[in-house]
Amino acid sequence: MRWRRFVDRFMTVLCGLALLVALVPLVSLLWLVISRGVAGLSLDFFTGVPAPVGESGGGVGNGIAGTLYIVGIACIYGVPLGVGAGVFLAERGDSRAGAAIRFTAEVLSGVPSIVVGIVAYGLVVLPMRRFSALAGGVALAVLMIPTLARSTEELVRLVPRSLREASLALGVPEWRTSLRVVLRTALGGIMTAVLLSVARAAGETAPLLFTSLNNQYWNFRADQPTASLTVQIFNYAVSPYEDWHDKAWTGALVLLLLIGALSLVGRLLSRNRFGQQR
């Protein structure tokens, strides 16, 4: 019995140790991004364009703007299709076709983002014969659709049946019940899901490398190559220059803050909505 008790304790400690092992890289990463990144923060870093090698100053303003621009384009395509597919799955997804679509969405969310980049290259870059913000946006939209569909479905299914039944019993047509009762109740949650998927899209690098490429300057034309914060971080990090490495760390800090802010706003939004609904 003593032996068995010892094994029990030992395994408990071992499993608890796994928690520590998992937290070490996280703490190290966050600490380094903050400690190495914070020195480079300045107004210039947010508003400037990248400085040439050897020159001091400069920033990633065009990259931040480019990321938001590309993600904005992604939302135009990704949000209606993703949310719409999710509503379909929740409202009419109990058929065989619904099951197939649900399974496809599940499996598609595991497709590597770099592969999606190739698809956007074929769909947009090849016909237009140039790298563009549009291509980057299409790539990110393709990544958003399956995850957004899955989370929207779950959120719409959370709406109590009684609400829908009450509305139908009052003679409200189905489409109006769906839109004005069911969707409106789920709206806060859906907004959260959208913002979380926007945050995820803003952190993507691989699908942008050969779709929106990069740009040394500001650009707000959908048919032109566009800088993004993540690609800039990558380029700075793999460059041989010491001061560019510092910029990569500062860029990473800004990226984490941007993603954190988006997720936070998303979470707060759904909290408020639910507060109002009850």
Next chain:
Amino acid sequence: MHPAGEIAARTQARERPSHTNIPDRAWAVALTILGAAVLVVAALIVGELTRIASPALQHTGLRRFLTESTWDVTRDIYGALPFIYGTLVTSAVALVLAVPVSLGLAIFLTEMAPAAFRSVVSFPIALLAGIPSVVYGLWGLFVLVPFLRHTIEPALARTLGFLPLFQGAPVGLGYLAAGVVLAIMILPTITSIAIEVLRTVPGSLREAALALGATRWETIRTAVLPYARAGIVGATMLGLGRALGETMAVTMVIGNSPTIRASLFAPGYSLPAVIANEFAEASGNLHTGALAALGLLLFAVTIVLNIAARILVRMSRRGPARAAAV
């Protein structure tokens, strides 16, 4: 407009039952089209990949493409083997490191730790999952790689140097660095699905084992884990799928050398990394096509893994009879 008044007005104005009218039909059709968009996206992915890849596959032939170990763009020789090898080796390292830790963590959080603790810990795990891969790459490049080169790799060479895996100069950049970064990145994936799977194990199983006098660990080992086995295998496969396709972090730390080496310390290359590095500058149908063919291969493997994993996770959710059959 006030909804109640509107509803009353509508009910009076219309006699027909609501499910046969035109707006309802239109709504149903619109929803179906939106749902079908998911299938269209899937078809587009497959279609575009094959279209772009086909010139290279016709030029090289699928069999030669998969078995050739030379990748020489200037002579139009495209062999995928070094990249396949690098992807498999780094993913294997990642699984060896991540599976025990994630499983231990999942067991700790579901079976051992108090419930209040669980919600506290779920936040850092979500954080770990939310960090973009380029930031992991940055950390890997400037923190992990020097640490491996100066500390871990010399130590491994001293103690386990008789194995070919741990021979050669400690470069830092290489399979091992990529494997470690991948392990950190897939840890939250495996952990969260394992937690989900462990939660579906009925409490009565635990109670039965405990009532028979088993200690907590014996309960976990004899009652909980066997029940959850299929789901845990599924969780591991989903983690593997993520590791195979992970691009930026691997590109930044693997060393980017299209060679096949036995040593984990040596620089290598992976499927996503070569696509990331060469695609934008690829000129001509053949080079672009060969890279897209690598992407197609990656797509096919991750899809198969994902399908199998989802089926396993679902089976273990449904209950013991099905799970036991696996």
